[in-house]
Amino acid sequence: MARHVVTAADEATVRTLAENTTACDIPLKVFVPVPTLKAWLPPGWALPDGHAALMAARPGAVEAPPRLPDGYRLHRWDRAGVTRAVVRAADGSFAARGQIAVTGPAAVVDQVETHPAHQRRGLGRVVRGTLAEAATEEGRTLYEAVGRQVVAPMSAAAREAADSDSMPTPAR
Known part of the structure; x- marks a missing residue:
């Protein structure tokens, strides 16, 4: 889109x-x-x-690499400069998603959401961590931190x- x-x-x-x-x-x-x-x-x-x-990360606030909870599957793909990640439940239903586009030294994360039935399981952190891996080293720190501040x-x-x-x- x-x-x-x-x-x-x-x-x-x-x-x-x-x-x-x-x-x-x-x-x-x-x-x-x-x-x-x-x-x-x-x-x-x-x-x-x-x-x-x-949002931007507070300096030094780095989280541990995310782990996908049992019973979920992560799908990641790249197309036209945008990396997308979708987490599906064991039955194939939507659980969480997000996307990232890298523009020079910055990265823009967009449309990150977790289905209400799957919240509080760390799926948002899994999506964010997956997207951070796709970012450049400069933009990546924006999305690996737990703490955020409004810019x-x-x-x-x-x-x-x-x-x-x-x-x-x-x-x-």
Whole structure:
């Protein structure tokens, strides 16, 4: 899935991306608070409920290598510069997942989640550890630590689906 991630609080860049993004399935993520992003977006963009943040590890807070609990299977694959990890229960059902993209000396971890029926078993740590192994040495330390601190808020938006009644008529 494509997405835009704007790492600097740059209103002009956000406005340009928003005006030139027409697909509803390409999220725009920016390291600014929700009210700021909302003010920068043109009509037709929606911000989902909830919040996120860019997190960084506290120096020296390193966890032991994760161990997959009995009865679970880990699948990891790489495609188009993104490493994905999925943990499945013994019956093949979804238990946990996440993905990471390395961009120079940094790595962006995204969509890490554990199914509620499988929480509190260390699966999130297994996913995070698996993704950390895929990161460069510089970016890896961000994701190996237990302790995290908020570096910046992160807000997300996506184009709203257009109603068929409000679709513009193509020029002839």
